[in-house]
Amino acid sequence: MAQVLDRPPVRPVVEAPTAGRRTGGRLTLPTLLALTAIVTIVPFAAMVLVAFAPPSGRTFPDALNPANFTLENFSKVLSSSDIPRWTVNSLLYSLVSVACVLLFASMAGYAFAKKKFPGREIMFWAFLATLMVPFQATLIPSYILVAKLDWVDSYWGLIVPTLANSQAVFLMRQFIMQLPDELFEAAEIDGAPEWRIFTMIVLPLVRPVLATLGIFVFLWHWNDFLWPLVIGQSGKMQTLTVGLATLQGQAVPINQLMAGATITVVPSLLVFGLLQRYLTDSIAMSGLKA
Amino acid sequence: MGLLFVAPMLVLFLLFRFLPAIGAFFLSLTDYRISGKWDFIALDNYTRLLSDKVFHEALLVTITYTVIFVPLTVLLSLGTAVLLHQVVWKRGFFRGVFFLPYVTSIVLAAVIWKWIYDAQDGLLNAVLGLVSIGPIDFLSQSGTVLPSIAVTSAWKGFGYSMLILLAGLQAVPKSYLEAAMIDGASTWQRFRYVTLPQLRPVLFFVLVIETIGAFQVFDAMYVMTGGGPVRSSYSLVYFLYDSGFKYFDFGYASAIGLVLFLIVLIVSLVQRRLVGRDD
Numbered sequence: 001m002a003q004v005l006d007r008p009p010v011r012p013v014v015e016a017p018t019a020g021r022r023t024g025g026r027l028t029l030p031t032l033l034a035l036t037a038i039v040t041i042v043p044f045a046a047m048v049l050v051a052f053a054p055p056s057g058r059t060f061p062d063a064l065n066p067a068n069f070t071l072e073n074f075s076k077v078l079s080s081s082d083i084p085r086w087t088v089n090s091l092l093y094s095l096v097s098v099a100c101v102l103l104f105a106s107m108a109g110y111a112f113a114k115k116k117f118p119g120r121e122i123m124f125w126a127f128l129a130t131l132m133v134p135f136q137a138t139l140i141p142s143y144i145l146v147a148k149l150d151w152v153d154s155y156w157g158l159i160v161p162t163l164a165n166s167q168a169v170f171l172m173r174q175f176i177m178q179l180p181d182e183l184f185e186a187a188e189i190d191g192a193p194e195w196r197i198f199t200m201i202v203l204p205l206v207r208p209v210l211a212t213l214g215i216f217v218f219l220w221h222w223n224d225f226l227w228p229l230v231i232g233q234s235g236k237m238q239t240l241t242v243g244l245a246t247l248q249g250q251a252v253p254i255n256q257l258m259a260g261a262t263i264t265v266v267p268s269l270l271v272f273g274l275l276q277r278y279l280t281d282s283i284a285m286s287g288l289k290a
Numbered sequence: 291m292g293l294l295f296v297a298p299m300l301v302l303f304l305l306f307r308f309l310p311a312i313g314a315f316f317l318s319l320t321d322y323r324i325s326g327k328w329d330f331i332a333l334d335n336y337t338r339l340l341s342d343k344v345f346h347e348a349l350l351v352t353i354t355y356t357v358i359f360v361p362l363t364v365l366l367s368l369g370t371a372v373l374l375h376q377v378v379w380k381r382g383f384f385r386g387v388f389f390l391p392y393v394t395s396i397v398l399a400a401v402i403w404k405w406i407y408d409a410q411d412g413l414l415n416a417v418l419g420l421v422s423i424g425p426i427d428f429l430s431q432s433g434t435v436l437p438s439i440a441v442t443s444a445w446k447g448f449g450y451s452m453l454i455l456l457a458g459l460q461a462v463p464k465s466y467l468e469a470a471m472i473d474g475a476s477t478w479q480r481f482r483y484v485t486l487p488q489l490r491p492v493l494f495f496v497l498v499i500e501t502i503g504a505f506q507v508f509d510a511m512y513v514m515t516g517g518g519p520v521r522s523s524y525s526l527v528y529f530l531y532d533s534g535f536k537y538f539d540f541g542y543a544s545a546i547g548l549v550l551f552l553i554v555l556i557v558s559l560v561q562r563r564l565v566g567r568d569d
Contacts, residue, residue: 029373029376029377030377030379032373033373033374033377033379033384034384036369036370036373036388037384037387037388040387040388040390040391040445041387041390042413043391043399043402043403043406043445044390044391044402046402046405046406046413047402050405103298104298104299104302105299107295107296107298107299108295108296108298108299108300110295111292111293111294111295111296112296115291115292115295116292117291117292117293117296118293120292123296123300126303126308127299127303130303130307130308130311132554132555132558133307133311133551133554134502134506134550134551134554136506136508136527136530136547136550137311137314137547137548137550137551137554138307138310138311138313138314138547139530139531139534139543139547140314140317140530140534140540140543140544140547141309141310141311141313141314141317141544142306142310143534144313144317144322144540145305145306145309145310145313160302160306161302161305161306162306163302163306164299164302164303164305164306164307166303166307169299194291194294194295198295219393222395223393223394223395223396223397223398224395225395225396225397225508225509225512226508226509226527226531230535241395241397241398242397244395244397244398244401245397245400245401245512245513248400248401248404248513254405254411257401257405258401258402258405261398261401261402264395264398265394265398268393268394268395269393271393272386272389272390272393276386276389279389279393280385280386280389280453283450283453283454284453284454284456284457285457
């Protein structure tokens with residue numbers, strides 16, 4: 001999968017001039033690239049600087065002096081808000097969803113790819129068709145349904161409805177279709193029970209896709225806003241992302257707000273730092289959208 | 291046996307995708323209130339929408355936002371993709387930097403940028419102050435609020451389209467470009483007449499994805515402006531959210547959802563038409 005992006009650059013490899021080395025005043029492409037990168041990174045840098053800056057005085061340009069850095073904003077925002085509880089909610093929402101979506105989507109993907117059963121085609125296309133319906137269009141009926149189940153303001157209501165993930169099913173099916181039939185047929189002839197074929201043959205083979213899909217499902221849920229906003233109505237049931245918006249609305253001092261923002265972004269940054277390759281390659285290959 | 295493997299996902303889909311999709315249609319024909327009481331009112335919600343000034347404004351805001359956001363984000367992603375494609379120097383590093391905002395939430399982006407735009411304390415006005423401009427209250431003026439939000443969303447999201455376009459650029463056959471070079475085409479001519487036509491399907495995909503996304507804008511507005519000033523950043527989804535969860539007018543909110551669905555559907559169908567003609 002990775003070859004397309006990893007193949008040698010199209011252009012002949014000439015040692016490109018390092019940014020700033022040219023003094024002619026002509027804006028070279030590497031310089032332009034570096035400038036764009038700086039502009040992209042500035043908001044993050046500013047967030048972190050303000051989070052560590054002392055809370056007194058104007059926030060800019062005082063924030064730039066590293067001699068004054070303090071953890072005060074973090075301790076204040078942690079003690080004055082529900083951030084610890086929100087973090088637990090976000091972790092539960094994301095990790096439970098990842099586990100369930102990976103399991104159910106690979107089961108469904110395997111069946112759609114390799115099993116024959118009545119209604120298979122029409123069912124698969126019906127799954128795909130739901131991709132066309134924007135989530136917001138079904139927000140109200142989904143909410144009413146969850147209310148009827150008495151799941152509002154609960155983990156059930158938060159997690160279960162978001163497990164119906166057609167992109168995940170589609171991706172798993174496409175991948176499993178490429179696996180040779182003989183692998184499964186041999187096991188079937190040997191009389192292996194279906195569930196063992198799935199756990200012993202299918203799951204190990206789909207590990208690379210599971211990794212990629214897992215990252216995406218994690219990010220979808222960690223960054224999700226509208227559904228947790230609607231379902232987690234009490235402060236205790238909010239996720240970190242919703243909680244951050246709540247903090248913003250409460251006129252929390254800017255340093256504490258940025259400290260809170262920095263906390264919410266840590267897991268995404270960890271995922272990004274460790275697994276960037278998986279993410280970028282799979283987007284380029286499949287158009288998967290987080 | 292296959293059915294057993296599909297069963298868990300199937301149940302989830304039937305309950306939480308198909309049922310709400312059908313439900314949305316039927317709800318939009320009722321005056322369903324929070325008490326659970328409802329009457330069938332046929333198309334009343336839709337006729338009410340047609341004459342609702344707030345709906346007209348929200349639709350206009352959404353379209354204006356889309357018209358600003360889509361070209362902005364497509365140019366930004368195309369520009370960075372071309373830069374990354376041309377410059378070999380530290381390509382992986384720069385690709386990572388441009389992609390970084392994409393893994394964060396739009397809420398985080400909105401919180402950071404709300405501060406950046408702040409008239410008193412904000413980073414942007416501090417920079418503008420150095421060249422004696424401003425301060426400008428970006429989020430409190432109807433003229434600047436939508437472009438400001440569009441910049442925030444573009445910053446957050448351009449990394450995705452950039453990766454798609456970069457893959458597209460790398461798939462352009464080298465021989466075409468070499469042939470053009472031998473024929474004496476300049477860099478710009480090669481880009482305009484060789485690369486761009488080859489890139490068209492990918493560019494179109496990006497355009498459609500971003501347009502559909504733009505029509506669903508909500509999070510950034512909820513966090514940055516609350517829809518203001520005076521509803522000048524009050525989008526369709528915001529209107530849907532308020533109708534449902536502020537006024538508990540579930541039937542009406544469902545009708546707004548159906549309008550949104552129709553818009554997305556039309557955009558997708560137009561894409562299929564145009565790309566289909568391409569092949």
